[in-house]
Amino acid sequence: MPPMTSRLSLRLALAGAALLAVLGARPALAQGQDHGCWGIRPGDEALEAATVGPAAPRLFFRARPTGAAEPGRAFLMPGDVVVVSRRQGGFACASYLNDRRRLTAGWLPAAALQPLAPPTTAPLEAWQASWYGTQAYEQEIDISAEGSTLRIGGSASWGSDDPARVERGGVNIGSLEAEVRPSGARLGFSSDGGERTRAYDEGGPETCRVRMLLLGPYLVVQDNLRCGGMNVTFSGLYRRAG
Numbered sequence: 001m002p003p004m005t006s007r008l009s010l011r012l013a014l015a016g017a018a019l020l021a022v023l024g025a026r027p028a029l030a031q032g033q034d035h036g037c038w039g040i041r042p043g044d045e046a047l048e049a050a051t052v053g054p055a056a057p058r059l060f061f062r063a064r065p066t067g068a069a070e071p072g073r074a075f076l077m078p079g080d081v082v083v084v085s086r087r088q089g090g091f092a093c094a095s096y097l098n099d100r101r102r103l104t105a106g107w108l109p110a111a112a113l114q115p116l117a118p119p120t121t122a123p124l125e126a127w128q129a130s131w132y133g134t135q136a137y138e139q140e141i142d143i144s145a146e147g148s149t150l151r152i153g154g155s156a157s158w159g160s161d162d163p164a165r166v167e168r169g170g171v172n173i174g175s176l177e178a179e180v181r182p183s184g185a186r187l188g189f190s191s192d193g194g195e196r197t198r199a200y201d202e203g204g205p206e207t208c209r210v211r212m213l214l215l216g217p218y219l220v221v222q223d224n225l226r227c228g229g230m231n232v233t234f235s236g237l238y239r240r241a242g
Helices: 006-012 163-167
Strands: 048-052 059-062 071-076 081-088 091-097 103-109 113-115 129-132 140-146 149-158 172-180 186-191 208-215 218-223 236-240
Touching: 071 103, 081 218, 091 236, 172 186, 172 208
Parallel strands: none
Antiparallel strands: 048 081, 048 113, 059 071, 059 103, 081 091, 091 103, 129 140, 129 236, 140 149, 149 172, 186 208, 208 218, 218 236
C-alpha cells in the first residue's frame, strides 16, 4: 500500500479512477509478477522511455495487465513520453509526470508504445537544471556542474498536504547533498549525512543510497527509502523547471 491514507490517495487520483492513477505513490511494493503498478520502485532495473504512438487519439491506463481490465479515466495523447519499469504479458507498467507535477502510473498496452533509444552518453550540461518531481512529495532536485563533478542538492517531504498533520508538526522531510561524477547518463551515490559522498555500493542498508538516470525528458530517481523521515522518498520522475 502506498504511504498515504486511502482517503488521500483517492482524493489525489484522477476522478473516478479507483486506485489507478495514484499520485506520488510509494514505490516499495513487493517485487515479482504482481498486478500493482505504482510507479518507479527501488529495485526496478530495466527502465526505458517510450512514446505513445499515433494509433489511437487517447491511450487509457488500466489497473491490471490483462485485456479484460476496464480502462480507467486517466489517458495519454500521441507523443506523450512515459517511463516503462517492467512488462507483463502484452502490457507495460508505465509512469507519466505532467507539467503540473502530477504523476500517473498504470498499465498500458505495450503495442501502443514506441521505445526510445536508450542514452549512451550525456554531457554534464544535460544534467544541469532545477528538476521537479511529484508535488504530493514536494520533490525538488537542483544539479549544477563544477569542472567534471556534479553538485546535487534536493528536498522532499511526506504529509505536507495533510492540514492536520501540518498543524501537529507531523510532516516528515528529507534532503540530498552530494558531489558526484556521472557515468554518461547514469550516476549513483550514498551518503550518511557527512561531508563525504561515497560510491553507491559503499552504502549500507541504513545509508541513503540514490541512483539517477537521464531518460527521455525525465530525470529518473531511485532511492532506498533511507534519505529522510518515515515515508519520505525521492524515487520517481522529474521534469526540468521552466
